[in-house]
Amino acid sequence: MSQWIYFFDLCGTAVFALSGALAAGKHRMDPFGVIVLASVTAIGGGSIRDALIGATPVFWIRDPNYMLVILATVITCLVLVRKPHKLPPRSLSIADALGLALFTVIGAEKALLLELSGMVAVVMGLITGVGGGIIRDLLCRQIPMVLRTEIYATASIVGGICYTLSIFVGMDSMTSMLIAMFSTLIIRLSAIRWHLSLPAFDLKTKRT
């Protein structure tokens, strides 16, 4: 069982490292800069989570596999994805959506393992899911995805609630994870595909 969680965690790491590397490629960074941005995107959210709950040293210090997955992803990316026109459109958004789904579930699961409350589990899923991407976007001076009108934080919060509720009604961990991941992924991919958004909270005050 827990091997699956570990496998998902490494998958999420690879996918977010890829999204960081792609963002770095759009900014013409050198190979070590690519490694830095890929790492920050892949382990940023989980590092914030572990620092907040006091699970230190944080996960990637205790387990070198995370860094190795990031290095392997970046090297593969640098070697293979040289031809830009071979890159499918929206690849960065889709890699990011996949990472969001995987990391939301991992974050919620780690919180529940530590016997934290359901509300905290949802928040930890959100932090793990969106933290790395926010740091990536801040460093690249992009508007963080979480701030754009398309559904983003919502997808992670819904996934976290799905996971937490599924566990609370007694489902096994694997089923809960799959339900939560699919709900996050479907919401986020639909939002990307059809530019869905919730009604915005709109305050256009002239002066504040």
Add this chain to the structure above:
Amino acid sequence: MSQWIYFFDLCGTAVFALSGALAAGKHRMDPFGVIVLASVTAIGGGSIRDALIGATPVFWIRDPNYMLVILATVITCLVLVRKPHKLPPRSLSIADALGLALFTVIGAEKALLLELSGMVAVVMGLITGVGGGIIRDLLCRQIPMVLRTEIYATASIVGGICYTLSIFVGMDSMTSMLIAMFSTLIIRLSAIRWHLSLPAFDLKTKRT
């Protein structure tokens, strides 16, 4: 006594959550994005403080009331403040000033409780007071208030020094808090009202 501190802390949380929600409203974010920005603003500074001093899990993980206050504030804000022209001008700056005063005192007080030095207490007041607002402004791609020429960090540092000195000369905690909060609030509100600023440190080098 300590109930008052707790009450002030929840007030500061509500006020900063409001300032985050108002900032989100200016960027047309969806309701879940509003919750994220309100939370980051309200608990960002205290989370950094707790992570730095090692008081983990950080405060809002141990006590669900902070998250509930944020949720209640955001929902109230979404429901009530629909009509933008009903929002008084400078409401974001004033909410921010009030949060700055409350959180500066809370941060300094927590440091002194842990028997850290007076200098560290002032710094912890500053981190608690300005941390959340800095993250809010970074995410919204605003120039962080702490960087603007108007007196901002100064108000928090003066408040922290007032609190620490008042405690050191033997005043009771409540009086010290009120003195410190009023000094921060008066300095900051005066700066907003009359656009006060200290003489700037101005380096206009052509090349660096």
Add this chain to the structure above:
Amino acid sequence: MSQWIYFFDLCGTAVFALSGALAAGKHRMDPFGVIVLASVTAIGGGSIRDALIGATPVFWIRDPNYMLVILATVITCLVLVRKPHKLPPRSLSIADALGLALFTVIGAEKALLLELSGMVAVVMGLITGVGGGIIRDLLCRQIPMVLRTEIYATASIVGGICYTLSIFVGMDSMTSMLIAMFSTLIIRLSAIRWHLSLPAFDLKTKRT
């Protein structure tokens, strides 16, 4: 021996505080804003490092000398560097390069003292070296140096690898430090002087 490491650490603190103060001067901040930016630059990287490895309370809370060095640096800077045309060109870049070299070695050394792996030591050197500067640049809304095409992260990673390898082949700590600092400094200063850069990873996709 360890006095030398401590001395280097305080030197790095002073140098990064100076780079933060110079950046603040370019943004016309008031004296307390200068202190905030100088502090964040000087202790930001090390604070992230200590929070991630769980060495809390972080170093500058336990040892007031770091804050005192920052205060002394800022006051000296405010008093002396009034005349902008007296400031040599590229002074910010050079102060930053020196801080990068000093802090990279300090970060790697602290990780090895805690018996963490060589790979983690290189990463901790990188975080300590570039963390403060990234926060400084984010707050000033500059493109973070680590994102620019000139060699930057590379210099820190090479320095970290040099230090870790030197220790592993049995050199004494002092020699390893000097080797690592000089390699970081020479790489970074050469990159500044001759605008060197590694071949960039360039992805110019029209749509992502």
